[in-house]
Amino acid sequence: MSILPIAWAYDHVRLIDQTRLPVEFSYVEIRRAMDMVTAIQTMIVRGAPAIGVAAAFGIALAAQEIDTEERQEFLEHLETVATALRHTRPTAINLFWAIDQMLNTARQTVGPMGFLQEKLIEAAQNLAVDEYHTCVTIGDQGLACLPTQPQRLTLMTYCNAGALATAGYGTALGVIRSAHNAQRLMQVYVCETRPRLQGARLTAWECVQDRISATLITDNMAGYCMQKGLIHGVVVGADRIALNGDTANKIGTYSLAVLAHTHQIPFYVAAPLSSIDWTLSNGSQIPIEERDIEEVYKIGDQWLTTPGIEIFNPSFDVTPARYITGIITERGVVPPDQLQQLQP
Ligand SMILES: CSC[C@H]1O[C@H](OP(=O)(O)O)[C@H](O)[C@@H]1O
Numbered sequence: 347m348s349i350l351p352i353a354w355a356y357d358h359v360r361l362i363d364q365t366r367l368p369v370e371f372s373y374v375e376i377r378r379a380m381d382m383v384t385a386i387q388t389m390i391v392r393g394a395p396a397i398g399v400a401a402a403f404g405i406a407l408a409a410q411e412i413d414t415e416e417r418q419e420f421l422e423h424l425e426t427v428a429t430a431l432r433h434t435r436p437t438a439i440n441l442f443w444a445i446d447q448m449l450n451t452a453r454q455t456v457g458p459m460g461f462l463q464e465k466l467i468e469a470a471q472n473l474a475v476d477e478y479h480t481c482v483t484i485g486d487q488g489l490a491c492l493p494t495q496p497q498r499l500t501l502m503t504y505c506n507a508g509a510l511a512t513a514g515y516g517t518a519l520g521v522i523r524s525a526h527n528a529q530r531l532m533q534v535y536v537c538e539t540r541p542r543l544q545g546a547r548l549t550a551w552e553c554v555q556d557r558i559s560a561t562l563i564t565d566n567m568a569g570y571c572m573q574k575g576l577i578h579g580v581v582v583g584a585d586r587i588a589l590n591g592d593t594a595n596k597i598g599t600y601s602l603a604v605l606a607h608t609h610q611i612p613f614y615v616a617a618p619l620s621s622i623d624w625t626l627s628n629g630s631q632i633p634i635e636e637r638d639i640e641e642v643y644k645i646g647d648q649w650l651t652t653p654g655i656e657i658f659n660p661s662f663d664v665t666p667a668r669y670i671t672g673i674i675t676e677r678g679v680v681p682p683d684q685l686q687q688l689q690p
Pocket residue numbers: 392393394395504505506507508511512517518544582583584585595596597661
């Protein structure tokens with residue numbers, strides 16, 4: 347099954363509503379640019395590459411909704427929407443990269459506004475298709491770098507870096523899909539990933555959809571599985587990678603990396619080049635999103651703690667490059683200290 351979280355549907359964008367999975371599979375139709383802003387903020391669509399693609403379609407919707415033949419007015423409307431999109435979520439660099447790609451297309455395209463609208467819709471569609479093919483390439487690059495023994499590996503992954511977090515196929519889960527398709531996977535341990543449970547809700551759902559053998563564990567079981575020798579490798583996604591390989595990813599990734607290092611288990615980050623921030627020398631400057639504390643004290647309508655307790659909810663952490671075995675990209679797999687070789 348091809349899971350495509352985002353698709354252009356003639357004159358609007360169709361999103362899989364990731365806040366409803368796995369209980370309900372439903373779509374949300376996005377017809378206005380500012381509704382795409384809300385969709386990203388509320389995580390109807392989430393995942394670094396996916397929010398980049400969503401933002402690109404947000405710019406395309408902005409182009410479609412502005413009724414003017416004045417180029418300056420047209421571009422100003424795109425900039426207004428771009429500013430709102432930039433303020434949705436601060437950590438994933440893909441969001442900003444995609445917005446810049448779209449604005450550059452608008453500035454470099456001349457002609458009547460109807461023509462610009464068509465070119466921007468086409469640019470967003472091309473960006474989505476490119477991200478999909480990039481993920482398939484990442485999957486295959488990752489397969490080639492996994493341990494050669496045993497023939498069938500038991501891997502671990504965190505959060506959701508799958509088809510739902512990208513434009514299809516996935517990055518970390520793309521590597522796992524490629525291993526599954528090549529009969530190199532025994533099973534994958536899926537960490538539930540508190541507080542938003544992307545692992546339990548989204549990665550588990552993708553694995554069941556694609557008949558990938560998967561076992562769900564709570565986050566605090568990861569160390570036990572490693573200590574018992576069950577895990578041959580860990581593969582996670584990324585939201586922003588600095589030049590030295592320091593990697594921002596879902597909160598809890600750092601803990602997993604330290605555990606893997608302690609148990610001498612290879613720890614891979616799988617990400618497209620669009621997730622690399624070539625302007626940052628290290629991860630200390632990566633902005634870490636803090637989200638609503640309700641995500642911690644409730645699951646659905648169920649309170650998990652007592653009113654009056656203070657709550658902290660950083661949504662990402664930064665794993666230092668020294669804990670990362672390799673970074674799997676569409677241009678190959680490199681140790682963190684050789685990442686700059688891949689700079690376009
Ligand atoms: C393929 S990168 C996905 C990346 O994004 C997730 O964060 P969120 O669900 O909050 O958007 C998580 O960090 C994943 O690894």
